[in-house]
Amino acid sequence: MALKWIECVPNFSEGRRIQVIEEILDPLRKTRGCHLLDHSSDPDHNRLVVTLVGEPEAICKALLEASKVAIERIDLNHHRGAHPRMGAVDVIPFVPLLGTTMEECVEIAHEFGKTFHRETSVPVFFYEEAALRPDRKRLEDIRRGQFEGLKEEISKPQRHPDVGPPQLHPTAGATAIGARQFLVAFNVNLKTRDIKVAKEIAKALRASSGGLAYVKAMGVDLSQRGMVQVSMNLVDFEKNPLYRVLEMVRMEARRWGVSVEGCEIEGVVPAMALIRSAEYYLQLGELEPSRIVELALLEMMKEAGKET
Amino acid sequence: MALKWIECVPNFSEGRRIQVIEEILDPLRKTRGCHLLDHSSDPDHNRLVVTLVGEPEAICKALLEASKVAIERIDLNHHRGAHPRMGAVDVIPFVPLLGTTMEECVEIAHEFGKTFHRETSVPVFFYEEAALRPDRKRLEDIRRGQFEGLKEEISKPQRHPDVGPPQLHPTAGATAIGARQFLVAFNVNLKTRDIKVAKEIAKALRASSGGLAYVKAMGVDLSQRGMVQVSMNLVDFEKNPLYRVLEMVRMEARRWGVSVEGCEIEGVVPAMALIRSAEYYLQLGELEPSRIVELALLEMMKEAGKET
Numbered sequence: 001m002a003l004k005w006i007e008c009v010p011n012f013s014e015g016r017r018i019q020v021i022e023e024i025l026d027p028l029r030k031t032r033g034c035h036l037l038d039h040s041s042d043p044d045h046n047r048l049v050v051t052l053v054g055e056p057e058a059i060c061k062a063l064l065e066a067s068k069v070a071i072e073r074i075d076l077n078h079h080r081g082a083h084p085r086m087g088a089v090d091v092i093p094f095v096p097l098l099g100t101t102m103e104e105c106v107e108i109a110h111e112f113g114k115t116f117h118r119e120t121s122v123p124v125f126f127y128e129e130a131a132l133r134p135d136r137k138r139l140e141d142i143r144r145g146q147f148e149g150l151k152e153e154i155s156k157p158q159r160h161p162d163v164g165p166p167q168l169h170p171t172a173g174a175t176a177i178g179a180r181q182f183l184v185a186f187n188v189n190l191k192t193r194d195i196k197v198a199k200e201i202a203k204a205l206r207a208s209s210g211g212l213a214y215v216k217a218m219g220v221d222l223s224q225r226g227m228v229q230v231s232m233n234l235v236d237f238e239k240n241p242l243y244r245v246l247e248m249v250r251m252e253a254r255r256w257g258v259s260v261e262g263c264e265i266e267g268v269v270p271a272m273a274l275i276r277s278a279e280y281y282l283q284l285g286e287l288e289p290s291r292i293v294e295l296a297l298l299e300m301m302k303e304a305g306k307e308t
Numbered sequence: 309m310a311l312k313w314i315e316c317v318p319n320f321s322e323g324r325r326i327q328v329i330e331e332i333l334d335p336l337r338k339t340r341g342c343h344l345l346d347h348s349s350d351p352d353h354n355r356l357v358v359t360l361v362g363e364p365e366a367i368c369k370a371l372l373e374a375s376k377v378a379i380e381r382i383d384l385n386h387h388r389g390a391h392p393r394m395g396a397v398d399v400i401p402f403v404p405l406l407g408t409t410m411e412e413c414v415e416i417a418h419e420f421g422k423t424f425h426r427e428t429s430v431p432v433f434f435y436e437e438a439a440l441r442p443d444r445k446r447l448e449d450i451r452r453g454q455f456e457g458l459k460e461e462i463s464k465p466q467r468h469p470d471v472g473p474p475q476l477h478p479t480a481g482a483t484a485i486g487a488r489q490f491l492v493a494f495n496v497n498l499k500t501r502d503i504k505v506a507k508e509i510a511k512a513l514r515a516s517s518g519g520l521a522y523v524k525a526m527g528v529d530l531s532q533r534g535m536v537q538v539s540m541n542l543v544d545f546e547k548n549p550l551y552r553v554l555e556m557v558r559m560e561a562r563r564w565g566v567s568v569e570g571c572e573i574e575g576v577v578p579a580m581a582l583i584r585s586a587e588y589y590l591q592l593g594e595l596e597p598s599r600i601v602e603l604a605l606l607e608m609m610k611e612a613g614k615e616t
Contacts, residue, residue: 005605037599037604053605182601246590260591262593265592265599267599268598269600270602271579271601271603274582274583274586274595274600275579275583277590278550278582278583279582281585281586282551282554282571282582283554283568283569283570284571284573285570285572287573287582290345291577292576292579292582293490294578294602294603294606296343296345296361297361297406300343301609
C-alpha cells in the first residue's frame with residue numbers, strides 16, 4: 001500500500017438544528033475511505049466543524065454530497081451566530097497528512113473548487129496556499145463583511161470570486177477552499193462573563209497585534225455557558241507550543257484577577273503537539289518519536305508499506 | 309494483515325564487554341518483523357536491557373538466537389554487578405501492545421519457555437501474569453539468593469523450576485520468563501547531594517510503604533552528576549499517571565526545601581502516558597484516542613488490515 005492520506009476540515013454554517021447536522025454528516029460517515037474523525041457543533045457559533053481523514057478521492061466525493069445538503073438546507077439570510085461566515089459551506093481546507101505534500105493539496109483544492117462550483121453554482125474563493133492572488137492568502141480578508149457585506153462587494157473586481165460569476169448564491173453565499181498546514185484549534189475558557197477580558201487577552205496573544213507568532217486569537221462570548229473564551233488557532237504548534245500559549249493567557253488574565261476555567265482542543269491534534277507540553281510540565285528532555293511506542297509503530301508500518 | 313504486536317524487554321547479564329553486547333544484539337537487529345527500539349547497557353549494573361517491538365513469532369525467533377549467544381558467552385560464575393541476577397538471560401517479560409491481550413502474552417511466555425529450555429537446557433521460572441504458582445508472581449521472590457544462592461536452593465521442591473530439572477545451568481543459571489503490563493520507568497532528579505532526601509521521598513512514594521498504588525520507587529545516588537534521584541517504575545500509568553507522581557515528589561521534596569532538577573523516562577513510553585499529563589496541565593478534558601492524529605491512523609490501519 002502506498003499510503004496517501006489528507007486531512008480535511010470543512011466548516012458548515014449550522015450549529016443548532018440537529019436534523020440538518022445529521023443530514024450533512026450522513027455522507028461523510030457512509031463513504032468508504034473517508035473517515036469522520038470528529039465533529040462538533042455549537043449553538044453560540046452556529047457552526048459545524050468536521051474533521052475528515054482519508055484518501056483524497058473518497059474525501060472529495062463525500063464532501064461534495066455533504067455540501068449539497070448544506071447548500072439546500074441552510075439559508076444565510078436567516079443565519080445568526082458568533083462566528084464570522086460567508087457561506088452555508090463556509091470553508092474547506094485540505095491539509096497534507098501522510099504521504100501527501102502541500103503541492104498535492106493545492107491541486108486537490110483547485111480541482112475540487114471547480115467541481116464544487118459546477119455542481120452547486122456557489123462561487124469559490126481559493127485561500128492560503130491555494131490562493132491565486134496574494135491578497136487572498138488570509139481567510140479573514142476574503143470573508144471581510146461576511147455574507148451580508150460580500151453580497152454588495154462581490155461585484156467589485158477586487159472581490160470577484162476565483163471560480164464563478166461575481167455574485168453570491170442567494171441563500172448559500174460563497175465558499176472558501178484552500179490548502180494549509182495542520183492547525184491546532186485551542187480554546188481557553190475564562191471564569192468571567194466579561195467579553196472585554198477575552199477580547200483584550202486575544203489581542204495580547206495574537207501575532208497580528210503583537211503577541212505570539214503563529215497564533216490567531218479572538219474573544220468569544222459563550223453566553224449560554226456563562227463564560228467567555230479566548231479562541232485560538234495555532235498555525236505552527238512546534239514554534240509556539242500549547243503550554244506557552246496557555247501560560248501566556250494565564251499571565252494576561254491575572255491583570256483582571258480572572259482564572260482559567262478549562263481548555264478545549266477542537267477537532268483532532270497531532271500527538272506531538274500534546275507531548276511537547278507534557279515534556280515541559282514534566283521537566284523531561286525532548287523525546288525522540290522513536291521512543292514513543294505508537295509513533296515508532298506508525299513509522300515501522302510506513303516502512304513496511306514501502307517494501308511491499 | 310491482522311496486526312498483532314507485542315513488546316518484549318529481555319535483560320541480559322552483560323554490561324561491560326561491547327563485543328558480547330553486539331553479538332547479542334545482532335539477531336535482534338537482523339530478524340525481519342522484530343524491531344529493536346532501544347537498548348541500554350551499564351558497566352555498574354553489568355546488564356543489557358533491550359526493548360523489542362513486533363510480531364510475536366519474529367520476536368521469539370530473534371530472542372532465541374540472541375539468548376543462545378548470551379548463554380554461550382556469559383559465565384555467571386565470573387559475573388559481578390550492582391543489579392541482582394540469576395541467569396545469563398536473566399529475565400524475559402512479554403507485554404501486550406497492539407491487537408494482543410494479556411492472555412495471549414501469557415501463552416507466548418509459556419510456549420517460549422518450553423522452546424527456550426528445550427534448545428538451551430537452561431531451567432525456566434514463569435513470573436508475574438505467567439506465574440503457575442502464586443508465590444512466583446514476584447520476580448524478586450524467584451531470584452532470591454541470585455545465581456549463587458539458587459545453585460543450592462533449586463533442589464528444594466518449593467524452588468524447583470517450572471520447566472526443566474531442578475538444577476541450574478552450570479554457567480548460564482536460570483531464566484525468568486513472564487508476562488506483564490507495560491511499565492514506565494520514570495526518574496526524578498533532585499537538586500541536592502543528600503541521598504537521605506531521595507530515599508525518604510522514595511519511601512513516601514512507593515506503594516509498598518504506603519505511598520501511591522502501582523508505584524515502585526528507590527533513592528539512587530548520582531554522585532558523578534552531583535545529585536540524587538528518585539527512580540521509579542510506574543506499573544499502571546493509567547491508575548497513577550506521571551503528573552500525579554511528579555507533583556507528589558515535588559510536594560514531599562518541599563519538606564527539605566529541595567526542588568526538581570529535571571525528569572527522565574527510560575526506554576520507550578506509550579503516547580497516552582504522556583498525553584494524560586498534558587491534559588492535566590493544559591486543563592483539557594480527556595481526549596479520545598480517535599482525536600489524536602497518529603493514534604487514529606494506527607487504529608484505521610489496524611481496521612484496514614482486518615478487511616484484507
